[in-house]
Each structure stands twice: as structure tokens, then as C-alpha cells.
Amino acid sequence: MGGKRLDGNYQRLGQYRLNLTSWHDRCQPDAASDCILWTGARHRQGYGMTNLFNYTRNENQMTTSHRVAVMLELNRELTRDEYVIHKCLNQLCVNPDHLLLGDKYTKMAVMLTRGRHNPGHRLGHVSDRKQNRQYRYSEDEIRWIRTASTQEIADRYNTDRARAGRMRWGFRAGYKWCR
DSSP: OTTOOOOSOEEEETTEEEEHHHHHHTEEEETTTTEEEEOSOBOTTSOBEEEEEETTTTEEEEEEHHHHHHHHHHTSOOOTTOEEEESSOOTTBOOGGGEEEEOHHHHHHHHHHHTOOOTTSOTTOOOSSOOSSOOSSOHHHHHHHHHSOHHHHHHHTTOOHHHHHHHHHHHHHSOTTOO
């Protein structure tokens, strides 16, 4: 049946349903650190991932396991503006005592106190300076595309006007180092 678990008890958390048997099978206490470690799937950034069933979409949805741990503790779903922060610095920890629920300002405050924030990097703006890599277009071409009309761009690069307009918009929004 495609890996679906039909056995076990379920808990409803807002619009989600969680298989508690499957959840507890993947939680392993660690006596050395007092953490409860997630042994299931992992995100490439190292966070534990788990599966919830979303009633409103009628589909399965992946989310981080530490977020689900706080949802279970509070017996409700979390909003998009609520962040779960690890106090123990262990990305696989799902112990609710080691997790802090807060907003983005709380998250930033915790990051600053731990020295995990680069003050020269503005959030949302990945690159304000030229990266050490090869670019498809030269700086002169980027500047020209920013100022040229959609039709001129389409003619020069042999493309349609829609693509040319997206190019111009992308070059105006990006390549901040080329001003």
C-alpha cells in the first residue's frame, strides 16, 4: 500500500493527523544529553522530518519533527509566525523541554546570543556583492538589459517578449552588486 501505516493510534492537531505509534517508534532517549533524538527521516540541513496528514488538502505533508513535538506538547497546530528554537543546539532533539516557542524576533535574539548571525548579511538579500563565479551575462549586458525596452531585449536575444520582460525584471531585482 505504498508505505502507509494503517495501524496505531492517531492524534488530531488542528488540520493535521499524526500517527502516534509511528512517532514514538522514531523517538529515542539519549541518556548522555537528556535529549530525545529523532531517528526517522532527515532534511539535508540536519533537521528531523516527519509526515502529517493534512485534512484540508487531503494529502500527506512533511514537516520538521521538532515542530511536531511542540504541537503535541501544546495539543494544537502552530501558526506560520510561530518558530520552534532548539535550546540544546541539537537539530535532532524532539524533547519539548529543550524547545522554545517564539516569533522571528525571539529566534533572531537567540541566534545573536549564540553568535550564529552574520551582521554583514541582511536577511532576504542573499547577494549584495559579486560572487566568485562565472556569470552568463557581462556587467555591461546586465546594465543594458535593465534599461532596455522589452522589445529590444527580445530582438537582441532572439526570444519572446514575455521572456524578455522576465529577464529585465530579474536583472533589476537581482545582481545588486552591479549598480
